Amino acid sequence: MFHRESGIFKTTYAGDMALYPLPIAKWTVAVLVLVFVVILPLTVHEYYLSILNLIFIAIVGALGLNILVGYTGQISIGHAAFMSVGAYTAANLAVRMDLPFWITLPAGGLMAAAIGVVVGMPSLRIKGLYLAIATLAGQLIIEWTINHVPAISGGAQASIEVDRPSLFGFSFDTQHRLYYFLLFFAAIAIVATLNLVRSRIGRAFVAVRDQDIAAEIIGIDIYRYKLLAFAISSFYAGVCGVLYTYYFGIANYEQFQLIVSIDYLAMIIIGGLGSVLGSIFGAIFVTLLPIVIRILMEDVGALFFTQAEIANVISGLRLGVFGGLIIFFLIVEPEGLNRLWRNIRSYFRVWPFSY
């Protein structure tokens, strides 16, 4: 944020690594909490909350992928498959054993983590493109398994309907209520990731990413940390899948196909690899931009065309604009939106001087 940091001196390592680098950051967080918990839900139309809900779910998934790809440097194209593992685990537990969400949600995450470790095994021997293909295989195997094992998928339609999550008889059934439900988990995911990456584990991840041989020499068990990264990342993905399941009221593996893995990779690349804020920016960008482009086009286009004609043009044009903007932002700042944000911030920090 645009905090003046003159006069603030850090004299200990702990101070340098604190979650709030500046005292005023606490106030910023307090304002953010106020906005998201009180002001937005009270003032904004349900429709916009529903978009925010989708963004919250995407943030959880993007954070998970960023831990693996951005922080640890292991590529995964199987992220959506881990979501489906979480989704089906939770759906089966919720429907067959009638368990509440606060059991199914971590259970879905843990199951995804377990599967993630298995799929991540090849990372011990290969990296880069090879690992990408190995995780792609994981994605396809998991898709196929869910599609063909009725014990998991619940029958030919491979979809399991679940009830809305409820807590002490309070059901999260409207977009308003789901907003709080999802905000809670998105917030936990953000705080957990922020803490993870400034811990020993997080630093080990970064060391593995930057140079795995060097990391091994300074005493990091790279096998352990690579698998840990897969486990943590898959846990997030699993939770993300569970959130999707409760949000839509159904677990359906067609929601978690290869294209979704690619979407999430796009999110973290656009947002910025290896940064928490970048994951959030990426999730917002990829979810929100198509909607914003469409609404703008509808409004501008309505001046010239009839509704039917606009519909014809918008779809294609929207894809073009979306793709163009991705290229534009990556040319302007290859390190993603997070870096862009930091550039803007440092510009204003010294404003009106140039540096």
Add this chain to the structure above:
Amino acid sequence: MTRFVRSWLGIAATTATLTIGGGQAFAQKELVFGLQCDRTGPTATVGTVLCPGYHDYIALVNSKGGVEGYKIKVLEIDNEYKVPPAMEAHERFKKEGAVLEGIYGTPQTAALNKKLEEDKILGTSPGFGTASAADGKRYPYTFPIAASYWSQAGAAVAYAKEKLGTLKGKKIAYLFYDNPAGKEPLPILEDLAKSEGFEMRTFAVPAPGLEMGAQILDITARFKPDFIIAHLFGRSPSVAIKELKGKGYPLSKVVGLVWASAEADIIAAGGMGVAEGYNTIQFAGVGKDFQVIKDIEAMYKAQGKPMPKEMDSTVYYNRGVLIAALHVEAARNAIKAKGGAAPNSEEVKKGMESIKGFTLGGLVPPMEITPADHEGGGWVQIWTVKGGKLVRSKDWFQGFRAVIQKHVAEDAKKS
């Protein structure tokens, strides 16, 4: 950096102005319909033709003064066959006050079932979604309004029976796209295989279904069936036609379910001449020989505009017209029931549930939608490739209706 920040702020400012200034005043007597579509996703070959059909019918109704004096405004959102945008689209429709919405896609329908019920907005899923959604008591706000995959499978077997005389001791191959929609007819086919005494074997085609040489060879050289039922999507129907033709299997003994049945599929397989005899199942009339299609042509002529090229793909175009027509009828019934006042979504749902005897000159089947049966009877026609075009070879019929209803009832008990 300065320049960059400035241009950034400029974009933001423009955006804000446009969003605020863009909202329009609404006409007094207007009904809003939501329509989800796939114009850019994996099933764009369908959406780019079906949705213009929908818009054209609505435009025709509006050009004649609307439905009972109400103009219809269609809000179309392209969901790209993805689920999150489908949810966003639904919320948008709700915000704009849509009285009903057309859903596009099987996973999208599955994801919206619950939301439709909570928001009490009816959604139609013709040719998509689960067959059990025909049960209006279980899914009160989901309306398949066209033959489900179960009904189509029943009809396909009934047609095979008609062509072969009897099914006792015969062999039927089921060639299907290996996804939930492709597997959906299996329980019906297995049940019928038992009761009708034919041998059924399944041949799965993995996505994206562009390579099925092994399956076709297995069917034609090893299994040697008396009849083939093909349930394929996207580009795969054309591959199947081409491969079967190449192996010398008579296409007159092949029937494709509704998404393996468009002109474009047949043309992509090498042209109408190649696919002579190929049978297709349709839930809307095919061709241009309908009064409503002529009316749409006349509307374009009166406006001095060229005919849209989508009209030539009559299979999907007519389905779009069918969906629009049923939406309009539902609204008409609702307005009539209220004596001309604007209906809410609940009343439009009742209007949809009272559709009966509305055939639009044969384009729409003689369906009867009731609070219990949202499928409307599961009517289909068979159209066959003959002499370079699709010719109707069997008029509206229901195949093994009793079996389908038994399965719907059993499925409802399971939930």
